[in-house]
Amino acid sequence: MSLHPDGDAAGANARYPNCLPLTTQRGLFGEALAGLITETFEYVGDHEWNVPVFLFRFHDDAKRYLFNLARDPALIRQTIGRFGSDFIAIALDGDGAVYRFVSGEAKWRETMTPGQIDTLLLGDKIESPKGSGNLEHDGKGIWHKVNKEVPIPDGLRQLQEILKEQAADEFSAAILSIDEALVLENPQSIPKTDLIFLVGNDPARRSSGVPHVEWKKQPEEYTAGNDLQVVEVYLSGGTALIKKLYSSLWPEGGDDA
Template sequence: MHTAPPPKDALAKWLNDYPSEEVEGYGHLLLEEKAETDPALADDLIDYFESAHLDARKCFHKLARISLHPDAGDEACDAQYPNSLPLTALKGLFGEVMCGMMAENFEFVGKHEYLIPVFLFRNHEDAGQYIYTLSRDPTRTREVLGRKGDDFIAIVVDNEGKVTRFIAGEAKWRGSWTPSALATVMLGAKIEDPEDKTKRIHNGKGIWFEVNRGLSVPLGLEQLHAILDECEPDKYSSVIASLDRILARRNPDPVERTDLILLAGGSPPTRKAKHSLIPWDVLPEEYTAGRDLQIVELLFSNGDDLIGEIYSRLWAKEDALA
């Protein structure tokens, strides 16, 4: 389960934050590095990342029959989750973890207090298959397909343990958020215009498309329910019961949804300080879902180095004690 608090002091030293909620139901948060990001920042982030990945690590290592005991001397110890995943996959995981860190550390639209009992990484089927194969054949490296469904789920729980709201996040990483990269991510890849073959247009299958068609009760809530019911049925009994009622096919309990879009990576060379990638003062016209929307832009340098440093050192303390 996820237990580590967000590294508030480290985030305050690392980032300038520019929050805005000029439009009802729309929150925008721009986060800029105060100075060039030092990969040594990983020291302050590792505990949170270990907490976020621990549940999936246990599941995938059990699947691959890799012992987590430091004295096991497992022959397959080089195949570790998430450390052994390729960099492209790690960038995706980084964005998903940062969704949680941002939701727990900063104030989002509606000023709700979000609870993250566990991250849903155990449902990353291709990552599990990758670790299983790599533990038996270390030459079988490849790219890893992304996890299906929402990248991130957190819930709001009232004093009686009832789930009243959840936030579902989509996270994207780019080494540089150039205008063309942003347009492709948000609006989809470019294709030939069927009405004018001399032009190319976006296919409309980007993040806006995915967020707008998000279910009012997504699969992520069912996945969260399953993990809680398996791992912490007593501690989260009221939450589990509430999710049961929300997930019911007949006469389900109503629950509010907030959509979160996190864009993480390098600032484009032409962007000026304090200038956002997506307008902060008006609700983007591409967003038509009619729910609360929170945008987070996390812009910093040396991203590949920071991500590599974090994921190469997860559980290194345990390895040192082995």
């Protein structure tokens, strides 16, 4: 027996999230894993982080994809990434107000080689100067995005919107504190911790326990001036894990439910 409530209904082929393209599933997996690790492990500053909600529902292109796929099963395509912060976590004071938050970039790569990580952080390689044959990173990677992020990113507003909808009473003080930080005139300051979360399959030549990103001091490419936490997660068979995880949520016929 399938656990899908509308398993025999029209449009049931559009099962969320396992009908989404694998690239999109990897993004969802990265955000969920970032949440688990953020709540479990000690980050810089030793704050107690809370991930009350994820920002999946703000993936507008996934919404369009599901809407169309339910009406035409042949409309399978890739989806573009979600705009804004990949991940938000909050720290609450004794009154339940937000006194600090994490704004994170979570990135998956099939094989997390040093070259792949450098491309994520520093941008794609381009010929510079043109015609020289010399390849350099274009400087438009994660460091650039994090350095340019406004003090109160749109992701915090999105998190607040979900809290208003799903848990307004429980998080009333948090919602109010975010309101006070979102106003354009004389906003309340909420300190930010930047999180870079890198996850992918383990490359064959990586030495166990050795990170690629500098961790004893902040990398020189990072200039935002906030607390910075970098997490590297190397998986064995990560792609197979993600495929099995998402295909099992609403399986055809319910055999694995």
